[in-house]
Amino acid sequence: MTARFDIAIIGAGVVGCAIAREFSRYRLDTILIEARSDLGDGASKGNSAVLSTASDTPYGTLECRLVTRGHERYRREAPGLGLPIVTLGGLTVAWTEAEAATLTAMQRAAVAAGFHDAVLVDAASVYARAPHLARGVVAGMWEPEEAIVDPFSTPYAYALDAVANGVELRSASPVTAARPVDSGWALSLPTGEIEAGLVINCGGLRADAVDALGGNTDFRIRARRGQFLVFDKSARPLLDAILKPVPNPASRGILITPTVFGNILVGPTAEDIDDVDDWRVTPDGIAQLERAAETLLPALLDHEVTTTYCGLRPGTEQPEYRIIPRPERRWITVGGIRSTGLSGALGIAEHVAGLAFDGMIEAARKTDIVPVRVPSLLDDGPRPWHEAARLAADAAYGEIVCHCERVTLGEIRDALASPVPPRSLKALKRRTRVMFGRCQGFFCGARVQAMFDAATTSEAAE
Numbered sequence: 001m002t003a004r005f006d007i008a009i010i011g012a013g014v015v016g017c018a019i020a021r022e023f024s025r026y027r028l029d030t031i032l033i034e035a036r037s038d039l040g041d042g043a044s045k046g047n048s049a050v051l052s053t054a055s056d057t058p059y060g061t062l063e064c065r066l067v068t069r070g071h072e073r074y075r076r077e078a079p080g081l082g083l084p085i086v087t088l089g090g091l092t093v094a095w096t097e098a099e100a101a102t103l104t105a106m107q108r109a110a111v112a113a114g115f116h117d118a119v120l121v122d123a124a125s126v127y128a129r130a131p132h133l134a135r136g137v138v139a140g141m142w143e144p145e146e147a148i149v150d151p152f153s154t155p156y157a158y159a160l161d162a163v164a165n166g167v168e169l170r171s172a173s174p175v176t177a178a179r180p181v182d183s184g185w186a187l188s189l190p191t192g193e194i195e196a197g198l199v200i201n202c203g204g205l206r207a208d209a210v211d212a213l214g215g216n217t218d219f220r221i222r223a224r225r226g227q228f229l230v231f232d233k234s235a236r237p238l239l240d241a242i243l244k245p246v247p248n249p250a251s252r253g254i255l256i257t258p259t260v261f262g263n264i265l266v267g268p269t270a271e272d273i274d275d276v277d278d279w280r281v282t283p284d285g286i287a288q289l290e291r292a293a294e295t296l297l298p299a300l301l302d303h304e305v306t307t308t309y310c311g312l313r314p315g316t317e318q319p320e321y322r323i324i325p326r327p328e329r330r331w332i333t334v335g336g337i338r339s340t341g342l343s344g345a346l347g348i349a350e351h352v353a354g355l356a357f358d359g360m361i362e363a364a365r366k367t368d369i370v371p372v373r374v375p376s377l378l379d380d381g382p383r384p385w386h387e388a389a390r391l392a393a394d395a396a397y398g399e400i401v402c403h404c405e406r407v408t409l410g411e412i413r414d415a416l417a418s419p420v421p422p423r424s425l426k427a428l429k430r431r432t433r434v435m436f437g438r439c440q441g442f443f444c445g446a447r448v449q450a451m452f453d454a455a456t457t458s459e460a461a462e
């Protein structure tokens with residue numbers, strides 16, 4: 001018999017996961033369908049991890065409104081999910097009089113748009129906040145609310161919460177066709193068809209292709225690649241703010257920021273590319289990032305680069321989210337969530353639920369919500385080995401497997417036993433930070449692979 005759902009969400013990036021969590025609060029049968037083996041394995045796996053206040057989005061747009069709301073909700077709801085927020089503040093730095101004039105205009109516009117905490121500061125104040133910055137600063141803008149967050153645990157926490165509250169997550173299930181039926185849509189998955197009363201397309205870099213399955217052709221995805229350098233944790237004392245250049249019309253520029261894991265990140269580049277599967281880090285990209293590091297924070301180059309990565313922003317022809325309700329077709333498109341989706345996801349989820357409840361579905365709100373928490377992955381805790389009682393009760397929290405990131409056997413075991421388990425080694429890295437450190441898994445890789453294989457083999461045998 002064909003399985004039937006009230007809502008099918010296609011795409012388990014940070015946006016699809018947040019939307020699934022939103023609908024899990026209602027008496028609805030909801031399925032979250034993901035093409036890849038793990039959630040958060042598209043655009044959501046490679047970003048700068050800045051929780052933006054929206055002060056750098058175009059004012060008056062839907063994006064600005066939803067990022068503002070997403071930021072507000074993240075601050076309120078993330079701590080309950082166990083997600084860290086490290087508020088460092090954003091420091092935009094002008095190096096010329098022309099840039100200082102642009103910065104003054106930006107600050108006035110930000111205040112006029114409601115971002116009242118954006119203040120102009122002089123060069124001395126800039127150096128007080130970032131003493132290792134290269135000489136020659138003319139002026140700065142300080143935004144105290146800008147923060148950094150955990151980009152991997154965020155979609156995981158939303159998905160875990162959604163699943164704990166009744167959503168079915170089906171991974172490794174690309175939707176390959178959509179056929180209108182009386183009750184909504186029949187969607188083709190590798191295991192056969194399912195039916196849904198309402199389809200929500202959160203296909204990220206493939207949102208245009210997913211929309212086309214439903215006969216919608218409003219936009220084309222234009223990927224914008226962003227490459228990054230991740231500097232070793234030894235560099236962390238050099239910077240304690242999110243350092244941003246004055247943006248130009250083409251891009252917000254390369255920023256330098258600490259991560260919640262204790263590294264320093266330099267990036268992203270901004271390259272428009274045709275292939276949404278082109279995840280290459282290139283020699284040109286690395287050279288551009290090294291130049292930025294050398295120009296802005298020269299002491300960084302005395303430290304080692306731990307790794308590089310790249311992300312692809314799912315942009316479209318317009319610099320705006322493409323959230324399109326289609327009530328007559330029982331379909332909502334959530335596309336073009338380009339460079340602010342991590343910050344905006346909870347705002348987007350609320351907005352999409354509002355569109356769905358405006359005539360497309362009806363459902364009562366649940367009162368019995370199952371709470372979930374994801375483990376902290378921060379170096380400075382709280383990690384299980386910080387807690388004497390946990391350590392005494394379970395020796396696995398005292399056995400370190402990944403020495404670079406200090407990940408224990410107990411943490412890896414717990415991640416593998418999660419109700420939303422990692423389905424690949426890369427997913428296990430994102431859930432625990434194992435193999436993400438200085439040696440990139442040189443020492444622990446074989447043991448971690450064996451643990452992953454044992455967990456997935458025993459699951460298959462059950």
Ligand SMILES: Cc1cc2nc3c(=O)[nH]c(=O)nc-3n(C[C@H](O)[C@H](O)[C@H](O)COP(=O)(O)OP(=O)(O)OC[C@H]3O[C@@H](n4cnc5c(N)ncnc54)[C@H](O)[C@@H]3O)c2cc1C
Pocket residue numbers: 010011012013014015016033034035036039040041042043044045046047048049050051052173174175176202203204205206207210224225226227268310311312313314337338339340341342343344
């Ligand atoms: C370089 C860079 C820097 C960024 N910096 C920040 C930042 O600092 N702060 C911030 O807030 N945001 C930032 N972003 C933006 C943020 O990462 C994105 O907006 C967000 O990840 C988009 O999420 P998504 O869920 O829309 O897309 P995705 O994460 O791509 O999710 C879409 C999912 O749909 C799945 N899918 C596609 N087709 C199908 C199908 N047919 N069937 C089933 N599943 C399908 C894909 O496999 C994928 O998992 C940055 C992005 C980049 C690239």
